[in-house]
Amino acid sequence: MSSTRNESNAASSAVPAAADPARRVLLAKTALDGHWRGISVVARALRDGGFQVILGGMSTGTEIVRAAIDEDVDLVGLNVGGHVEVAERIIGELRAARADLPIFAGGIIAPWAAKRLKALGVEVFPPGSQLGDIVDCARRLTGGNSDKTG
Amino acid sequence: MQAQDKRPPVYRSASGIELKASYGPEDVPEEHTRVLGSAPGQPPFHRGGFPQGYRTKPWRIFQLSGFGKPEDENERIKFLLRNGETGFLMEHDRNTADHLYNVDHPDVVARKEDVGLTGAVMQSVRETALCLADLPIESTFGHAGGAVVQHAPFALAAYWTVAKRRGIPLAQLFGTGQSDFFLTYLGCVTKQQVPTAPGLRLNADIIEFCAEHLPKWVPVSIAGYNGGDTGLNAWQELGAVMANAIEYLDEVKRRGRMDMTVAAQRVGGVNFRTTMEIFEDAAKLRAARKMWHKLLTERYGITDERALRMRIHIVTSGAYMQYQQPFNNIVRGTLMALTAVLGGTQSLGVSGYDEAISIPSEHAHQMSVRIQQILEHETNIPAVTDPLGGSYYVESLTAELERRAWEFVDQLLAQGGFLATLDSGWLHARARENQESQAIAEARGERKIVGVNCFQEDITPWEVDGFPPVTDAYPVALERLHAVRRERHETAATAAMRELAATCRDQSRNIMPVMMQAVDAEVTIGEIGDIFRQAWGDWQTPKLV
Numbered sequence: 001m002s003s004t005r006n007e008s009n010a011a012s013s014a015v016p017a018a019a020d021p022a023r024r025v026l027l028a029k030t031a032l033d034g035h036w037r038g039i040s041v042v043a044r045a046l047r048d049g050g051f052q053v054i055l056g057g058m059s060t061g062t063e064i065v066r067a068a069i070d071e072d073v074d075l076v077g078l079n080v081g082g083h084v085e086v087a088e089r090i091i092g093e094l095r096a097a098r099a100d101l102p103i104f105a106g107g108i109i110a111p112w113a114a115k116r117l118k119a120l121g122v123e124v125f126p127p128g129s130q131l132g133d134i135v136d137c138a139r140r141l142t143g144g145n146s147d148k149t150g
Numbered sequence: 151m152q153a154q155d156k157r158p159p160v161y162r163s164a165s166g167i168e169l170k171a172s173y174g175p176e177d178v179p180e181e182h183t184r185v186l187g188s189a190p191g192q193p194p195f196h197r198g199g200f201p202q203g204y205r206t207k208p209w210r211i212f213q214l215s216g217f218g219k220p221e222d223e224n225e226r227i228k229f230l231l232r233n234g235e236t237g238f239l240m241e242h243d244r245n246t247a248d249h250l251y252n253v254d255h256p257d258v259v260a261r262k263e264d265v266g267l268t269g270a271v272m273q274s275v276r277e278t279a280l281c282l283a284d285l286p287i288e289s290t291f292g293h294a295g296g297a298v299v300q301h302a303p304f305a306l307a308a309y310w311t312v313a314k315r316r317g318i319p320l321a322q323l324f325g326t327g328q329s330d331f332f333l334t335y336l337g338c339v340t341k342q343q344v345p346t347a348p349g350l351r352l353n354a355d356i357i358e359f360c361a362e363h364l365p366k367w368v369p370v371s372i373a374g375y376n377g378g379d380t381g382l383n384a385w386q387e388l389g390a391v392m393a394n395a396i397e398y399l400d401e402v403k404r405r406g407r408m409d410m411t412v413a414a415q416r417v418g419g420v421n422f423r424t425t426m427e428i429f430e431d432a433a434k435l436r437a438a439r440k441m442w443h444k445l446l447t448e449r450y451g452i453t454d455e456r457a458l459r460m461r462i463h464i465v466t467s468g469a470y471m472q473y474q475q476p477f478n479n480i481v482r483g484t485l486m487a488l489t490a491v492l493g494g495t496q497s498l499g500v501s502g503y504d505e506a507i508s509i510p511s512e513h514a515h516q517m518s519v520r521i522q523q524i525l526e527h528e529t530n531i532p533a534v535t536d537p538l539g540g541s542y543y544v545e546s547l548t549a550e551l552e553r554r555a556w557e558f559v560d561q562l563l564a565q566g567g568f569l570a571t572l573d574s575g576w577l578h579a580r581a582r583e584n585q586e587s588q589a590i591a592e593a594r595g596e597r598k599i600v601g602v603n604c605f606q607e608d609i610t611p612w613e614v615d616g617f618p619p620v621t622d623a624y625p626v627a628l629e630r631l632h633a634v635r636r637e638r639h640e641t642a643a644t645a646a647m648r649e650l651a652a653t654c655r656d657q658s659r660n661i662m663p664v665m666m667q668a669v670d671a672e673v674t675i676g677e678i679g680d681i682f683r684q685a686w687g688d689w690q691t692p693k694l695v
Contacts, residue, residue, distance in 0.1 A: 034339035040695040041589040060260040082264035110616045127473040128602040
């Protein structure tokens with residue numbers, strides 16, 4: 001029932017966890033597109049969910065890899081505003097640098113493009129995704145990931 | 151089993167105005183009651199600027215369009231015109247145009263597949279000419295692109311140069327620019343752009359240039375839509391638009407070179423958005439016209455009725471279109487279009503049903519036009535102007551929106567004006583507050599969205615894939631960039647660039663004559679961008695997220 005689902009969503013975002021040093025997430029935009037509303041709302045939900053959010057802005061693959069390493073993040077969130085190939089390239093560069101680093105994505109992603117990202121093992125949150133689901137996914141992807149070596 | 155009703159005890163409009171279960175004459179404030187007797191076409195114009203309304207002039211069917219190579223955009227514009235739109239918009243590729251980069255800029259190359267995604271690449275007047283091929287611009291109302299402040303001088307100059315080369319006298323050319331601060335300083339903030347002060351200079355230059363050379367051209371068009379979809383509510387959108395207009399008119403007044411009545415008339419073609427908040431947004435248009443009249447008469451002493459009539463272009467909200475069950479968006483587009491028409495818009499663009507997925511496919515674009523045509527021809531709405539006039543509810547909303555909007559204007563002016571609140575990030579913070587409260591309301595199910603957080607079963611027989619991106623925009627654009635550099639008269643281009651650089655540094659000169667010269671000499675947008683950046687540096691982007 002959607003009402004039950006909404007109750008659990010409300011619960012997971014209504015109880016902010018204390019900021020956990022093990023949960024750092026980099027949010028970056030793959031496109032040269034300055035719409036910031038989506039990232040803004042997701043960043044807020046993640047912060048409320050106890051994450052430290054590092055904002056990468058509009059970034060190239062090189063910049064995202066650099067930020068992910070320098071900021072020693074546990075998770076990368078890509079806001080995909082353009083062609084999925086750009087995101088795929090960035091995912092490839094990230095995996096080449098840190099194969100263990102989980103990645104999830106959101107933004108204006110057509111169903112056909114979402115399928116391609118999912119095939120790469122990236123969870124996709126198109127518009128209309130529940131914020132609670134995004135936070136739960138972030139927790140799941142960073143769960144038990146306390147080993148920061150390598 | 152019925153799900154428990156989660157409705158809050160107080161009903162509010164989207165902007166927070168408390169709503170009664172029903173309205174009566176006592177709900178219309180005294181000040182507003184006094185103007186209820188006015189007819190459409192009479193001051194203060196909340197009922198409409200034109201007594202015969204749609205009987206004499208139906209609203210313009212005006213759809214945002216464009217992608218890919220200029221030829222691709224040309225084809226789509228022709229498709230829309232064939233299907234019944236009555237004006238066209240030529241959107242420019244955002245990677246290049248918004249930033250004033252050519253396609254060989256490293257930041258564009260890093261995302262080359264994105265080039266042409268939401269607009270055609272036009273780096274020089276050659277590509278603009280391709281985009282306008284066989285389009286009867288002498289008799290069709292065209293939006294030249296240039297929605298972005300720093301890009302507008304190029305976009306306008308290129309369109310006007312194509313017209314000139316076709317032998318169309320600029321004095322006869324009609325159409326519109328935009329140069330909207332809401333777009334890239336609030337809503338879709340570019341990686342780099344000129345600061346707001348030189349941006350204001352550019353817009354005032356465009357206003358002055360048009361008054362002298364293109365009297366039928368709308369020089370700039372403030373776009374409240376871009377504030378609304380970023381998070382501003384109805385009265386914040388209203389107030390911010392008025393405060394933006396004050397920036398333009400105060401600047402023109404400060405320069406002392408232009409007739410203020412002419413200036414007021416030129417700046418009075420603005421844009422708002424409509425959302426699913428039907429009555430509030432219809433009232434918003436009525437409040438806008440009333441506020442325009444008050445602003446011009448009281449602050450600038452304008453008496454010419456032609457200037458006092460605000461003309462409105464509406465785009466239905468993209469943010470209200472949903473990714474899930476996209477055909478539901480046809481209903482949403484229709485309701486938001488109805489809102490615009492009931493509010494008396496002069497021009498309308500309906501967001502596509504695939505808005506949350508991609509730019510419109512041909513079918514979605516056609517549907518946006520059909521929605522408008524059905525409203526125009528099948529509903530008898532055009533027979534009566536301001537049909538909501540006299541509704542206790544709508545008049546009460548009109549008055550309340552106006553009251554709150556003026557308070558918002560005062561808040562902006564107290565901080566130094568609209569541009570100051572962009573520079574400081576104050577306006578972004580207001581948008582952010584609403585973004586967050588709306589997102590939380592959706593997450594809690596307080597705000598129900600059909601197909602998204604309720605009624606999610608979907609038996610649509612096929613998936614709406616949206617419009618597939620073109621793949622050849624970047625390589626073709628790169629080739630064209632090389633060709634223009636190779637083939638243009640380098641002496642003329644260099645001279646024009648030198649003149650442009652000098653003009654940027656000299657505030658007393660109008661940018662448009664030298665921009666026309668530069669465009670004619672086939673100077674590219676990347677070169678123009680470099681000159682602007684050299685002269686003015688980058689806007690210090692305030693905190694967004």
